[in-house]
Amino acid sequence: AQKITQTQPGMFVQEKEAVTLDCTYDTSDQSYGLFWYKQPSSGEMIFLIYQGSYDEQNATEGRYSLNFQKARKSANLVISASQLGDSAMYFCAMREGPGTYKYIFGTGTRLKVLA
Amino acid sequence: DAMVIQNPRYQVTQFGKPVTLSCSQTLNHNVMYWYQQKSSQAPKLLFHYYDKDFNNEADTPDNFQSRRPNTSFCFLDIRSPGLGDAAMYLCATRGLRETQYFGPGTRLLVL
Numbered sequence: 665a666q667k668i669t670q671t672q673p674g675m676f677v678q679e680k681e682a683v684t685l686d687c688t689y690d691t692s693d694q695s696y697g698l699f700w701y702k703q704p705s706s707g708e709m710i711f712l713i714y715q716g717s718y719d720e721q722n723a724t725e726g727r728y729s730l731n732f733q734k735a736r737k738s739a740n741l742v743i744s745a746s747q748l749g750d751s752a753m754y755f756c757a758m759r760e761g762p763g764t765y766k767y768i769f770g771t772g773t774r775l776k777v778l779a
Numbered sequence: 780d781a782m783v784i785q786n787p788r789y790q791v792t793q794f795g796k797p798v799t800l801s802c803s804q805t806l807n808h809n810v811m812y813w814y815q816q817k818s819s820q821a822p823k824l825l826f827h828y829y830d831k832d833f834n835n836e837a838d839t840p841d842n843f844q845s846r847r848p849n850t851s852f853c854f855l856d857i858r859s860p861g862l863g864d865a866a867m868y869l870c871a872t873r874g875l876r877e878t879q880y881f882g883p884g885t886r887l888l889v890l
Binding site for chain 1: 873
């Protein structure tokens with residue numbers, strides 16, 4: 665069965681520094697997608713970045729990049745030049761399995777950016 | 780500009796008094812979801828629709844029901860809210876590359 669693991673319940677980072685949020689996954693599928701979402705205190709889940717298992721390059725979206733290591737089954741989110749507005753909960757997610765429209769989420773990492 | 784809209788953003792209800800949360804989308808996506816999220820936890824899937832095909836999670840309480848009258852709208856009905864139903868309720872759609880797009884959520888408070 666698919667599984668997502670986020671081992672960092674909380675992280676601190678100094679403003680303007682880079683930070684890596686860890687995500688490991690377990691799947692027997694050959695084709696799968698990995699997602700990162702940001703959830704500020706307002707509650708909305710904001711899509712950040714997507715990585716497909718067959719994508720040859722690591723995904724990047726502005727200050728967000730995904731360090732995808734397929735053999736290690738890790739999909740870490742890297743935020744460069746952290747800003748105070750990056751303080752939020754971050755969830756890693758993937759589709760539950762082939763032929764399903766359901767997703768599984770990790771337990772999340774709460775990031776606090778310090779001024 | 781908003782793509783997934785949820786109303787209201789905050790809902791206060793009394794113990795046992797039925798409440799309906801609404802969600803609409805301008806994305807024309809076939810798949811819609813309702814999640815329940817309690818503080819500092821991952822979202823928990825309650826239901827999802829593929830068009831009008833309704834899929835209920837096995838552990839979703841009978842107290843929770845849903846309707847999707849058309850592609851754009853989806854409703855979550857809580858027939859007899861208990862204190863344990865106080866949570867954030869998130870609506871989402873599924874778009875290209877399997878990406879989910881979430882609404883801003885409705886925070887439900889049960890008194």
